Amino acid sequence: MGWLTRFLAAVAFLAAGIIFSPETFGSLSKGENSAKLLIFLKLAHLLSFATAWGAALWATFIGGIIMFKNLPRHQFGNLQSKMFPAYFTLVGSCCAISLSAFGYLHPWKSSTSVEKYQLGFLISAFAFNLTNLFVFTPMTIDMMKQRHKVERENNIGDEVGWSKNREKAKTIPKLAAMNKKFGMIHGLSSLANIFSFGSLAMHSWYLAGKLNL
Secondary structure, eight states: OHHHHHHHHHHHHHHHHHHHOGGGGTOOTTSOSOHHHHHHHHHHHHHHHHHHHHHHHHIIIIIHHHHHHHSOHHHHHHHHHHHHHHHHHHHHHHHHHHHHHHHHHSOGGGOOHHHHHHHHHHHHHHHHHHHIIIIIHHHHHHHHHHHHHHHHHTTOSSSSSSHHHHHHHTTOHHHHHHHHHHHHHHHHHHHHHHHHHHHHHHHHHHHHHHOOO
16 A cells, blocks of 8 residues: 555645646646647546546445345455455546646636635545545454454354344444444445545536536
8 A cells, every 4th residue: 555655645746736836737827728738638637527426426326235235244345345445546546637637727826716616626525535545444444354253253244234243243242342333434434435425426516517518
């Protein structure tokens, strides 16, 4: 994760530089950007945003629910522990690209209040994904592995759903405490993910208003 941390930190500083000091990167507010560069930036913004939006929609409301309802619980958890870091890396990177392109096209100093709000939504989506990637996801995976160990000792975890875990937790205080802690951490992670999705949803409404179909 070391290289990933450095990469995303570099992308974050680049995005901040583009937003607040676009002239450093050649952004000119007087319309002197070439038509090809503008098209490239708009395409980068649109494709990155669409990828982030689509990935978030699938992972949050479709893929995860289907897997939970059909896979043995430990298998589901192990799969999610591999998918979540990749998911948050993908969405975070796409948010950073989208943010950088939007910030280049709409420099902070000359942006309207509506455009500044959109920059804020994109920054929020990026920040929530970084928080999940570097804070909540490692904590969730660590707690999941500890709980899996206790569950295997009590011959549960191969079933689909929560029923056996809840039954055993009534008689095993350690498992009950782990369930509570896992639920809290996972809840914070889910909340950050929902806030990120909401920020992207607000930006999608803005983009829809710009379309001329």
